[in-house]
Each structure stands twice: as structure tokens, then as C-alpha cells.
Amino acid sequence: AQSVTQLDSQVPVFEEAPVELRCNYSSSVSVYLFWYVQYPNQGLQLLLKYLSGSTLVKGINGFEAEFNKSQTSFHLRKPSVHISDTAEYFCAVSLYNFNKFYFGSGTKLNVKP
Amino acid sequence: NAGVTQTPKFRVLKTGQSMTLLCAQDMNHEYMYWYRQDPGMGLRLIHYSVGEGTTAKGEVPDGYNVSRLKKQNFLLGLESAAPSQTSVYFCASSYGGASTGELFFGEGSRLTVL
Numbered sequence: 427a428q429s430v431t432q433l434d435s436q437v438p439v440f441e442e443a444p445v446e447l448r449c450n451y452s453s454s455v456s457v458y459l460f461w462y463v464q465y466p467n468q469g470l471q472l473l474l475k476y477l478s479g480s481t482l483v484k485g486i487n488g489f490e491a492e493f494n495k496s497q498t499s500f501h502l503r504k505p506s507v508h509i510s511d512t513a514e515y516f517c518a519v520s521l522y523n524f525n526k527f528y529f530g531s532g533t534k535l536n537v538k539p
Numbered sequence: 540n541a542g543v544t545q546t547p548k549f550r551v552l553k554t555g556q557s558m559t560l561l562c563a564q565d566m567n568h569e570y571m572y573w574y575r576q577d578p579g580m581g582l583r584l585i586h587y588s589v590g591e592g593t594t595a596k597g598e599v600p601d602g603y604n605v606s607r608l609k610k611q612n613f614l615l616g617l618e619s620a621a622p623s624q625t626s627v628y629f630c631a632s633s634y635g636g637a638s639t640g641e642l643f644f645g646e647g648s649r650l651t652v653l
Contacts, residue, residue: 435579462642469543469629469644470582516581525570525589525636526597529582 430519432530440538441509447502447533449517459500460518460527461491470516476500487511512537541565545630545645552620552652560615560648562630570633571613572597572642573605575626582629588613589636620652 429452439445451457458477462470474485481493491502500517517530543564552558562571569590574582574597584597586605594605602624604616613632617624627649631642 430581432581460641467646469646470631470642471644472641475641520636525633526584526587527572527642528584528598529574531579531581 430517430528430530432517432533434533435531436534436536438536438538439507442506444505445503445507445511445535447515447517447535449500449502449530451498451500451517451519453498453519453521455521458520459491459493460520461485461489461500461502462516462518462529464514464516464532466513473502473515507535507537509537509539511535543630543632543643543645545628545648547648548646549649550651552617552650554621554652556620557616557618558620558650559617560628560630560650562613562615562632562645564611564613564630564632564643566632566634566643567610568632568634568643569610570636571607572631572633573603573613573615574629574631575599576629576647577626585615585628617650620650622652624650625652626650 431450433448460475461473464470476483476493484490514532514534518527520527546561572587573585583599588607591610606614627647630645
């Protein structure tokens, strides 16, 4: 099974500050990478995805992520967060030609006024 | 457009009881998945299906069974519930699996086993 590591379980940050949520994965083969967001008492929704091409991926709500193959990382960034970004964020990976998605343990982003 | 609908949303069971969670999607997706979410452990795949009439085991299949008799429905069954199965269960669907890159999730079903 693939392994997805989210190094921070909780990240507190003040409103309008930048934030980076870290994600590393273990795989010796090519992968697809995703970030999902979960607001309280809701299901997950896709923020952004890397399937191929440019290693810098832009998603919804001003988030972006960079795929770094040599470091097997896919960190999520936002230059200026809002209160409404308070949620739990999940990194996920899937192998090429494979239909299972593996999720990390999640990072709770708490944006303070 | 309902998307992915899970029923019931909440359920309390006693140890040893059985129940079925229903997932229905109206997007004509081929792939459907059942995950459980536990604090600090993210989402773990229980079972999945790549098309009507097919099912496969995920990471944590023990104690669960599934069926996909109709393309739009994916049922998750617990034959004899245990307290370790207390969790939030999420159903998800996808048009083309990983290559299309997006899972659509239901709102979750919270199960408590006493």
C-alpha cells in the first residue's frame, strides 16, 4: 500500500498570513496527487490535483501546490488565508492505472482573527 | 443535482447487530468507494467497485461486506457490529477512477456501536 504523510496534525495561523501544509508520499512509481478539503460536518471536496504537466498546480480558493518528484512532496500553499479557510485538509495519492486513492491523516487549519 | 447521497446519516447500534449503509449517486459514475474516517487516521478504504456487479477489497475490509447490484448504488453492510466499527463512513464516486482525478463524496454517515 502507498503511504501518505502529513507532517502537521494542526496548523494555527493568523488571518492574512501565508500558510503551507506539508505532504510527503512514498512510491517508486508515478503517481497522481490531490488535496481535498473538509469543512465541519461535511464530506470532502477537491481543492486541486496533479495528474501531469506543470509541477505547480492552482486550485480553488487561491490555493496552490507544487509537485516535487525528487523529494516526493506535494505541499499546499496559500499566500493569505481567510477565516473561511478553517477546515481539515487531506493529501491523497493514487498510482497510474490504479483506482485506489490513499489519504493522509489530515491537517487541521485553524485561522485566527 | 443530488450528487452522492448516503443514508442513514446517523445510526446507533448495539454490539452484534447488523445494518446496511446505502450510497446512491446520480452522476452515472463507474467507480464507487466506501471509506471510514477516524480521528488522526484520515480516510481508510474499506471496499470499492469499478463497475456494476464488481467489488474489491480495500485497506480495511474485515467485518464489512458490499454489493453493487445497480450502477448507481453501493451498499455497505455490517453483519455483526463491533465497537471498533464506530466511525464516520463516507461514500465516494468517480467517473474514471484515478486518471480523471476527482472523487465526489457524500456527507457521511456517523455510526456508533455500543
